[in-house]
Amino acid sequence: MSNDFSYNGISSVAIHAGNKSFSDSSHLTPIYATSTFTFDTAEQGMERFSGKQEGYIYSRWGNPTFKVAEETIAALEAFKLKDEHGKPLQLKAFLHASGQAAMTTLLMCNLKTGDKILSHYSLYGGIHELMHKVMHQNGIEPVIVDMRDLNKVENALQQHPEIKLIHIETPANPTIQCVDIEAITKLAKQYNKIVSVDNTFATPYLQQPFKYGVDFVMHSTTKFLNGHGTAIGGVLLGKDLAFMNDKAYKWYKLLGGNSNPFDAFLLIQGMKTLEIRMDRHCSNAVKVADFLSQHKAISHVNYNGLASHPDHAVAEKQMKHPGAMMSFELKGGLEAGKKFIDRLQMCVRAVSLGTVDTLVSHPASMSHYGVSREERLQFGITDGLIRMSTGMENIEDILQDLEQALQDL
Numbered sequence: 001m002s003n004d005f006s007y008n009g010i011s012s013v014a015i016h017a018g019n020k021s022f023s024d025s026s027h028l029t030p031i032y033a034t035s036t037f038t039f040d041t042a043e044q045g046m047e048r049f050s051g052k053q054e055g056y057i058y059s060r061w062g063n064p065t066f067k068v069a070e071e072t073i074a075a076l077e078a079f080k081l082k083d084e085h086g087k088p089l090q091l092k093a094f095l096h097a098s099g100q101a102a103m104t105t106l107l108m109c110n111l112k113t114g115d116k117i118l119s120h121y122s123l124y125g126g127i128h129e130l131m132h133k134v135m136h137q138n139g140i141e142p143v144i145v146d147m148r149d150l151n152k153v154e155n156a157l158q159q160h161p162e163i164k165l166i167h168i169e170t171p172a173n174p175t176i177q178c179v180d181i182e183a184i185t186k187l188a189k190q191y192n193k194i195v196s197v198d199n200t201f202a203t204p205y206l207q208q209p210f211k212y213g214v215d216f217v218m219h220s221t222t223k224f225l226n227g228h229g230t231a232i233g234g235v236l237l238g239k240d241l242a243f244m245n246d247k248a249y250k251w252y253k254l255l256g257g258n259s260n261p262f263d264a265f266l267l268i269q270g271m272k273t274l275e276i277r278m279d280r281h282c283s284n285a286v287k288v289a290d291f292l293s294q295h296k297a298i299s300h301v302n303y304n305g306l307a308s309h310p311d312h313a314v315a316e317k318q319m320k321h322p323g324a325m326m327s328f329e330l331k332g333g334l335e336a337g338k339k340f341i342d343r344l345q346m347c348v349r350a351v352s353l354g355t356v357d358t359l360v361s362h363p364a365s366m367s368h369y370g371v372s373r374e375e376r377l378q379f380g381i382t383d384g385l386i387r388m389s390t391g392m393e394n395i396e397d398i399l400q401d402l403e404q405a406l407q408d409l
């Protein structure tokens, strides 16, 4: 496929944008299971190390299978977006071993001891712990506010001039709260701050944060991008190509959080069906949210597609569709939650999200186990909260399973 081809639809980007012709005419991206790459001569080795000649050196530094995945995700996040000069937006991506690894590179290459990170109070538990334990111990303090309130964000920026980076997860885990990317980025730029967005729940099909001028996007590719639950992975994307090719690349190589060729291959295969999968996940989710919100055993449903969700308007503004993630509270609390989960016959009891099958988890005892109860309750993560990643099964089967599991609760 020519690099100049202008794609009309995002499925074509997902299928073709990263694909290059391989020397052996392989149709699919080969799995380059090699740790190192050869040089014809010492001179060539020198040229590659000095950057005068393009080419691979060592797989921690880059690998042709990673490159296809990286270019595909970069093309998806930049799809139909323009840079400040009106030219097609160019992004650089680095494929990581996990979402956590991508986040680590993002934080480490932007922050140093004495800097602070501003973030929202509802966040994936692992990222929350990374900020509060690892980064904090290294002198980088997190400042946590309700980022849906712009006044609170501005107050924090004024009170903590050390804040260098604002990190947004939207929709957020597991409350499905949404933060207004455009409004926060505008404010951040007035104060000269860096903005990063965790786009894991939405995927670039539903939300493109670079549209609003953010600096970095990261994903846990483990989720909807892979789509089949076959590999852990993460990606960091940036639009400042000089920074990405220099400092971010150096930190990526030195921290050693790179992906591996087999997982990259699985991700490439998964991404090809992103659009069609997301459409099915999303249409099922709307019906599930409708069903749950009318059920007498449930006190409330957090799904930003419901008009009753406090962030419905923000989700409508920045997302193509509210997505496939939701959480809900059983009136019977923890005991009812446990019974409900144990009774499921088709939906799967597991953490993680974004796989073809419906996954149901209990954040208090699973994803947010490492967050104290007191803190958890502040975030709206109550003892009886159930999180659901709506799968692609037949909707009648999902509803039937939920109905029987909710019986008499």
Ligand SMILES: Cc1ncc(COP(=O)(O)O)c(C=O)c1O
Binding pocket: 098, 099, 100, 101, 124, 126, 127, 169, 173, 198, 200, 201, 219, 220, 221, 222, 232, 233, 234, 352
């Ligand atoms: C929103 C979000 N960000 C980041 C991560 C971390 O990703 P990984 O598990 O791939 O390291 C997760 C994992 O669940 C997540 O849900």
